[in-house]
Amino acid sequence: MVAYKSKMVERIRLPSREQRERNLEAAGYNLFNLSSEEVFVDLLTDSGTGAMSDAQWAALIRGDESYAGSRSFEELEEAVADVMGFSNVVPTHQGRGAENVLYGALLSAGDVVPNNTHFDTTRAHISNQDADPVDCPIDVAHDPDAEEPFKGNFSLERARAVVEEHGAERIPVVVQTITNNSAAGQAVSVENTRKVREFADEIDATFVIDACRFAENAYFVSQREEEFADASIADIAREQLGYADALVMSGKKDGLVNAGGFVATDDDALFEQCKQRAILYEGFPTYGGMAGRDVAAMAVGLREAVEDAYLEDRIEQVREFGAQLAAVGVPVYTPTSGHAVYVDAGELFPHLDAEEFPGQVLACELYREGGVRGVELGSFAFPDTDRPELVRLAVPRRTYHREHFDHVVETAEAVLEKRETVSGLQLASDPVMPEIRHFTAELEPV
Numbered sequence: 001m002v003a004y005k006s007k008m009v010e011r012i013r014l015p016s017r018e019q020r021e022r023n024l025e026a027a028g029y030n031l032f033n034l035s036s037e038e039v040f041v042d043l044l045t046d047s048g049t050g051a052m053s054d055a056q057w058a059a060l061i062r063g064d065e066s067y068a069g070s071r072s073f074e075e076l077e078e079a080v081a082d083v084m085g086f087s088n089v090v091p092t093h094q095g096r097g098a099e100n101v102l103y104g105a106l107l108s109a110g111d112v113v114p115n116n117t118h119f120d121t122t123r124a125h126i127s128n129q130d131a132d133p134v135d136c137p138i139d140v141a142h143d144p145d146a147e148e149p150f151k152g153n154f155s156l157e158r159a160r161a162v163v164e165e166h167g168a169e170r171i172p173v174v175v176q177t178i179t180n181n182s183a184a185g186q187a188v189s190v191e192n193t194r195k196v197r198e199f200a201d202e203i204d205a206t207f208v209i210d211a212c213r214f215a216e217n218a219y220f221v222s223q224r225e226e227e228f229a230d231a232s233i234a235d236i237a238r239e240q241l242g243y244a245d246a247l248v249m250s251g252k253k254d255g256l257v258n259a260g261g262f263v264a265t266d267d268d269a270l271f272e273q274c275k276q277r278a279i280l281y282e283g284f285p286t287y288g289g290m291a292g293r294d295v296a297a298m299a300v301g302l303r304e305a306v307e308d309a310y311l312e313d314r315i316e317q318v319r320e321f322g323a324q325l326a327a328v329g330v331p332v333y334t335p336t337s338g339h340a341v342y343v344d345a346g347e348l349f350p351h352l353d354a355e356e357f358p359g360q361v362l363a364c365e366l367y368r369e370g371g372v373r374g375v376e377l378g379s380f381a382f383p384d385t386d387r388p389e390l391v392r393l394a395v396p397r398r399t400y401h402r403e404h405f406d407h408v409v410e411t412a413e414a415v416l417e418k419r420e421t422v423s424g425l426q427l428a429s430d431p432v433m434p435e436i437r438h439f440t441a442e443l444e445p446v
């Protein structure tokens with residue numbers, strides 16, 4: 001059921017087809033190069049793109065900009081304790097700032113870090129400590145059709161193989177990402193989190209949860225995990241996060257803000273280390289790279305993120321969008337995640353090889369046909385992996401309405417109609433950093 005009405009609006013425009021064609025060419029067929037003014041429905045990311053509530057805007061005005069001992073920081077500490085159950089908080093400018101602070105404190109050169117799946121910035125920050133990030137998804141994670149409830153789970157079997165290979169002493173940290181963004185945003189069960197806790201204890205490692213989408217994950221647990229059928233989402237979230245020694249959080253997702261993040265932990269020694277690193281890289285530990293007003297808005301956002309009505313509105317909107325696309329014949333990854341619909345472009349364009357970037361072709365065609373911007377997460381973003389050719393259509397929180405999704409579905413139908421006639425893309429330039437080429441590389445039609 002819908003849980004919001006609008007109090008402020010932002011004008012959007014659909015450029016003409018000729019303009020869209022010109023924009024695509026000028027952007028080098030890379031949608032990151034488009035101006036937002038050229039986009040009609042922007043599904044590039046759910047990160048920092050949502051709408052804040054009136055209560056958050058009110059908090060913003062009351063934000064305390066004191067350098068040290070800000071009242072807004074105390075509000076954040078209280079919110080993190082109430083919502084997530086942790087007593088120590090180090091605010092950062094966003095999630096990757098938290099990753100830098102925490103992984104810099106925990107890792108040394110030569111370490112190995114298992115994670116159900118590392119998000120790009122997590123992988124990069126672990127590598128930046130000269131440590132080795134290893135993905136441990138379960139087998140069905142990359143099967144777009146398997147109808148299982150927790151395809152985001154951490155594979156204990158794979159993690160044990162990592163221990164066999166490298167030895168427990170080289171694995172000081174184990175990470176679980178909930179939901180598992182880089183595995184189609186799939187949910188993680190509390191049972192799996194408990195098992196990862198036990199595994200971390202076995203090898204004497206610190207257990208970190210990447211909590212970016214912890215509230216959306218808790219909603220799925222309430223729907224799908226028998227034991228929690230009658231539990232409140234707030235209780236589920238606290239229970240699941242409570243198994244971790246530390247959290248890395250991007251407030252831009254389930255903090256319901258446009259900027260911000262933090263590390264949270266109950267370990268006082270780790271807290272001290274993180275504070276020192278935060279002073280170096282982020283700012284004094286009571287603001288940490290955020291304006292006091294943004295800290296205040298995040299404190300309110302965290303509480304709103306675990307409200308039942310918000311989550312039902314949010315997750316059902318994304319689920320319905322996925323169902324609408326599937327109903328017109330678009331091959332979508334199932335089950336639908338909490339923050340995005342992932343489309344299988346490999347199945348949509350069977351005549352295109354991986355080298356012709358079918359996902360990027362689909363992303364460009366959605367822009368050409370309807371000014372819609374999504375993001376490719378297949379061979380273009382992840383060269384040399386055997387992942388499916390997915391395109392992510394991420395849904396900003398509390399932002400778009402049914403009419404926007406109707407437009408995207410009509411746009412997808414237009415692409416479906418010409419699916420056999422579209423041709424592939426190829427790289428037009430050699431990227432400087434191949435591992436992040438999808439943000440900047442230009443392409444051209446084959």
Ligand code: F0G
Nearest residue numbers: 045047094095096119121181212250252
């Ligand atoms: N961890 C996960 C699972 C993420 O999805 C992200 C960001 C981060 C960490 C880093 O947080 O952006 O605040 O620095 N994901 C965004 C996305 C960018 O589009 O999925 P950040």
